[in-house]
Amino acid sequence: MQSFTYHAPRSVPEATQLLASGDGNAVFLAGGTDILVQLRENLRHASQVIDVKHISELNELSMDGANGLVLGAAVTCNQFLNSPATESYTALRDATQIIGGWQIQSRATIGGNLCNSSPAADSVPALLALGATVKFATSDGVQELPVSQFCTGPGKNVMHGKGLLIAIYIPPAGNQSGSAYQRFIPRYEMDIAVANAASYVELGKDGTVAEARIALGAVGPTAILADEASAMLMSKLPNEEAIEAAARKAATYAHPIDDMRGTIEFRQQLAYVMVKRTLQTALRRAAGEVIVAHPH
Ligand SMILES: Cc1cc2nc3c(=O)[nH]c(=O)nc-3n(C[C@H](O)[C@H](O)[C@H](O)COP(=O)(O)OP(=O)(O)OC[C@H]3O[C@@H](n4cnc5c(N)ncnc54)[C@H](O)[C@@H]3O)c2cc1C
DSSP: OOOOEEEOOSSHHHHHHHHHHSOSOEEEESSOTTHHHHHHTTSSOOSEEEEOTTOGGGGOEEEETTTEEEEETTOBHHHHHHOGGGTTOHHHHHHHTTSSOHHHHTTOBHHHHHHHTOTTOSHHHHHHHTTOEEEEEETTEEEEEEGGGTEEETTEETTTTSOEEEEEEEOOOOTTEEEEEEEEOSSSSSOOOSEEEEEEEEEOTTSSEEEEEEEEESSSSSOEEOHHHHHHHBTSOOOHHHHHHHHHHHHTTOOOOOBTTBOHHHHHHHHHHHHHHHHHHHHHHHTTOOOOOOOO
16 A cells, blocks of 8 residues: 555545645545555555545535435445435435445445546436535535536546535435436446446326436446436326337437447447336336335
């Protein structure tokens, strides 16, 4: 392991000052399940490591009916899963409970998963489908953005290593809404998604779709919202025909790479299957069915 100076700031300004006053080689550490592996394997270099877990603002986990969920950037996957406040955010719960195993989940944060900005990250499509936004601080001040504008490429995001993610905000789930996340991995667990998808569907009083968001991951440089596919569902009865058409459209948003883990055609087909399944599960949940996530 490379040697570095460890800092444990107690406030957002202290953390951003440490980052700004470093030699350009400072990194933030939340659970460390990505960054410590990267430092140990010399994939990244850091002279200073700034631990964000002691900043109280980053540990907030609260919910109110009007504004939704506040998920501080240092909240672990386990804290998220154990909180009754998160019960209606089923897509993110599906995703969070398959990030590594429970040892990883007790350290890893959803904020770290987002900041690591892997195209295959499990939480990101779920955050997109749930309409999440983020708040982060840079030396220019505090900014808020939709998650859809946050990741800019593999391992890259709008903060360019110069920002501190403070919190993720997720709007309240609507009445008669449901959401779901699924990934395909070749092994039973502990693997990276070959393709993944998340869907959110909200029904109106007449049973037609009042709101829909479909997101895809691992089939392009960043996870993305398939806006036209979501729009195809609007004001329609969510029958098999509508789901099939939306899933086919969503798959056209998949522009995957061809590698040892899957060909382009395989990943495009997976995108279609994952979207179809997540839409079906989201709709069953919207109808009040309790569906425990199938882990893969
Ligand atoms: C065995 C194992 C299995 C795994 N399985 C999965 C899996 O199934 N699915 C999956 O998606 N991932 C998986 N991962 C990757 C990792 O666990 C997740 O990405 C995790 O959510 C990262 O969170 P963390 O808190 O540990 O982040 P860290 O490692 O602490 O940080 C990750 C990155 O984000 C930056 N960062 C962290 N917090 C902030 C902040 N507040 N502001 C700005 N930048 C910040 C860090 O500098 C670093 O670049 C696995 C990792 C391991 C070791």
